[in-house]
Amino acid sequence: MLPISYGTAIIVFCIGLYTILSKRNLFKTVIGLSLMEGGVLMLITSSGYVPGGVPALLPFAGGEPVNPLPHSFTLTAIVIGAADVALALAFIIKIHRRYGTVDIDKIRGLRG
Amino acid sequence: MTRPDSLSLIMIALALFMTVASSLFAGAKGKEAFWRDLAPLWLFCLFACLTALASTWLSFIIGLELSTLSLFTVIRRGDEATSRLYLLAQLSGASVLLFATALGSSFGGNLPLGPVSEKLFPLFVIGLGVKAALPGLHFWLPRTHSQAPTESSALLSGYAVKMGIYGLLRLVDGPSPPLLLLGIVMALYGVVQALLQHDAKRLLAYHTISQLGFIVAALSTGTPLGRTAALFHVVAHALFKGLLFLSAGSLEKLYGSRDLNQLGRAGRDAPLLFGLFLVGASAIAGCPFTSGYAAKIVIKSALADQGQAVLGLQLAGLGTTLSFCKFGCYGFFRSLGNKKGGSPSGSPGKNAYAAMGLLALATIFLGITPLFLPLLPLGAKALLAPQALVDGLIPLVGGAALFALFPRLFRPRQGDVADVENALVPAGRLLLRPLAFLRRSHTGRLRTYIALIVAALIAIFHSL
Amino acid sequence: MKSPRNLQRLGALALSLALGWWLWQGVTISPFQGITGPAARYIHGTARDTGAANVVAAILFDYRGFDTLGEASVIYTTVCGVALLFAKRRYRRSSHGLSFIVKRSMALLVPFILLYASSIIVMGHLSPGGGFQGGSVMATVTILFCVIYGSSFEAARVSPKVKETIESSGALLFVLIGLVGLVTGGAFLTNIAAGFPRGTMGQLFSGGTIPLLNIAVGMKVGAGLSTLFYSMVKILEDPTESSPPEV
Amino acid sequence: MNPVLAIVAPFLAAFTIPLFFVFRKRWIGSSIVLFGILSALLSLFVAAGGERAVVMGGWNPEVGITLVVDSLSTAFLILAALGFSASLSAATEAFGYGPWRFYVLFFLSWAATNGIILTGDLFNLFVFFEIFSVAAYLVVAYPPRSWQAIEAGFKYLIFGTVGALFLLIGIAYAFMATGQLNMAILARVLPRAPETTLSVVIGCLVVGLFIKSGTVPGHFWLPDAHSSAQTPVSALLSGVFVKVSLYALIRLTFLLFGNADGRVFFVLLLFGTVTLCLGHLMAFQQEDIKRLLAYSTVAQVGTIVIAIGCASAGGIAAAVYHAFNHMAAKMGLFLVAGVLAEDRASRDIAQMRGLFRHRPLFVLAFCLFAASIAGIPPLNGFMSKWFLLVAAAERGALIPAAAVVAGTVLSAAYYLRAITAFFSPAETEPPHLRPHPVTGAIVMLLALLGLVLALAPYIDPLREGLLAVGSDTSSGARYIGRVLQ
Structure with a gap:
């Protein structure tokens, strides 16, 4: 069970990376991120898995609870990620104003 | 800082004397000129003294770089690009030296100024060699000496390059055949190049290389006699080369040119100048009873067991005579260019004569004293020995005879002679091509950049 | 033109797979031997230490409350920055919203949405939920307003300044609660030990500072996200600028 | 004094400035200045308060979040306080108090910087890195009307986010293998993790920090961001932001992977050398003066990474010393370059002729800073380079040491190009001449700081302090003992 969960996570990560590396649309880059x-x-969440665990809400009804620590910092990381994405989208709007495109290969005003 | 020994004291005295002469020649009037002209010279003197007092290689390097910087500001007034070449060349040398010093140091203690381990020796020689203009590393010297303002040329040739020699003197404590070879090559190469020059200061610059070759050859013996000979020649060369540079500078002041093709009237217009020049020229040619003669005799006796080396030095001496015959002839007497010419524009000035007179007196003094006082380990007698006199006269007479026999051969030519410095620009261009590629590779494509990062990450995984 | 594109894709695929392979190599799956380390302390000590029923909330707001301050500050930074990027004096009126029926039913729904959001915030220490989640739900009200009534109406109801005030005071509240712990001689963000009542587990008033911090974060996130959305929507609607990007 | 105050004070500033904007507009200016002074003073007090570790919420270190003040964080706290105050003063002169949101971001980045420096918890480090980065993207993109700034900010954002993700993976793997987040505890248990896991942790954390600090191959954002940002921001980026990531690199490599048979240090040496060479070679080809300075920053980052890669107490001392020297010199260079570029209304070096007659003091300060960066003795840059060379020689890292030495010549060459332009006569008078009293004062103070730093090896407390930073950090035992006492 656990290997599948880890494997899925890594596959999702790789799909994201592939998206960033191969797509030219800025929005797709953000999706990749x-x-x-x-x-x-x-x-992270998978690492908190406990066989047959129950939600970490007191009182624990019938069994050992899952590891709550990964949950808490997943929550934190989600919020941070959301902030990043929001900021990226705001930047894309601004960039589109200047370049009239969202093609990442055409936004090359700064180089060298 | 250790107690200064006699070597340091002699170097300090030399630095002070040369700076006095140079600043006398520069002769700044007014406050602004003082700050612009004289302050850098005296700063140089200060740092040169600090270098001579240094007790570790690190403080030696610090002094070296600071003195380089202060001369840089003087040379800037002569020619911008040359000053940059000078600074960068000196910095490279100091950097190699710094690298070598760091290899020899630890957090426990700095490397003391003195002999170093076998492995570091070549690095030190390269580092000091840039300063002392060893063959191949001399690329900066002719151009710098010829383009710099005269007073700084005199200081450069008179003292700055000697700081490299001072370092070598501290470094070498045993016989070093490669260094001997380098010295001989230097002496000969400098002379050959000097014979082909038509720019007076450039000619003198090549003679600096050649004379440094004598010094390097002497100190490479590692014997006390060799070291003393080297030190004596350091002082002697500083004095007469300073004198020669100042007289070349005076010629330039008078006629507005340094080209031997354009000069040739000074013997009539300024006989005093010729007299002073003659003192310097006879000293550098090794005319008996001058400082150059004494120095060369001691050097030869230090190298007595190296027959070929002595032969090489004799050849170099012969070339020197030839070259100075040419300088004297075309610089002062035989005009090749506009025959009519005008009268000299302006005069070198009293202060210039005073500076040259000071150096000439010192040269004569240094030439005569060893004849009476046992200044040199050989003793005064050795200088007057017939064998020594013959040895000293051979290159002199030979050179003069050659010049008299083939006068057309030694006429100043037009155009420049190739040297390592001419290779600098093509080499730079060659190096810049991959650089441009590097710049083009920063394409601004985010995806490529991120791919590079991921590739680096995978490489790190592999290496861990 | 075709083949370099394909080559690029191939390269991208190869890099992704290589990285994925290494990540897979690095995963350690050891047989489960019970929860150890700090997690064990969280599970067994939450009731005693904090009085909160939701262990995750206890970690977020008490044990590792400092993380939460940081996390809320990330949102705060983003909001401030987006407002800075799109700094404009005056926005023009643009869309007029949807039909009357939609507007009316929205009006009916709003109180319930707000109530739901508040309950998520206030009950954060008892059940899944908390300041972030409740704040986000509250921010949807803004989004709905913008969609249904048009953005200018939304701005007229809740002015940006009010949102700014709520957001900043939420953040300030968080820091001040933290400082109370410092003043009473403990450490920053001390909860029960600083004299906050533990209450009875499972009750609304329990968990010491946790509900307060939830409310602070709720204010911060709710107002922040709605400012964020508002700033971005305004710039998209602004007719003086060029059209929005086509996706 | 509780270390948390150094983090809370700038946070308070960031949270109250909007309230001032809503209720008391007139107070914004004075509150910014006051909060700036308060934050700087509190940072310095915390730095002066000696070593200690406190846990947030009064828990034990395993459960709560620890803040640790040790010699390394003390040094960087002082660096951050100096850099931020200098940049803040320059910013108040350049922008006025008008864009209050800019100052909010400024204080947030200050809080985050202090947080990164003080925190003893791996995940908390990530959180603070995020605040810091988000604020950095935005201050780079200020003002929003400049398209270069926006593009640079966006690039920085993409890079920063990718870097943050790598950091997060590294933290996730470390957590997965041990179940711990406290760095002191991790230092004990992490070496017991399986080999491959450890290499993933090291690789991801190191690459994440490479991106954040601008080490090759993560340097691509740096020249864009540094050259496109406004002058005070560029100074801040080069002076402080880059150093903070390097602080994290020092801390994590020595604490967590210090005993992983040193392979991580080989990686650092390798990438540091590449960074150094690339930075110098790219700076050599720039026509834009701020871009030149930015690539020079890349090269200096490489220098510091090499110093870290020496894996010895001396190497760390050299890295910290060099970080200070680079802060003083590069901030000064950016501030002067900003003023001069404004006078000429161009950042092109070829256009900046004749500025010596125009602003002699600024140009002389530029020369001083440039000489210091290039490593001309006996300025501070030379001193730290010397320590670095000795450390590298002791480690036997000859090629990096040779690269550092060669970089000296190369950097002298490109700085000389700029300085030559300043001193050469101009055909036209500069069109602008606005007095910059505050910037001038800061530049003078930075020059003074540089001179003091040059004497640091001869001032006993400073030298002992530097060496103590090195010896404390390289073993990590003292840090662990402090946290888990």
């Missing part, structure tokens, strides 16, 4: 982040968060 979100996917990568999703992959990492899945990885």
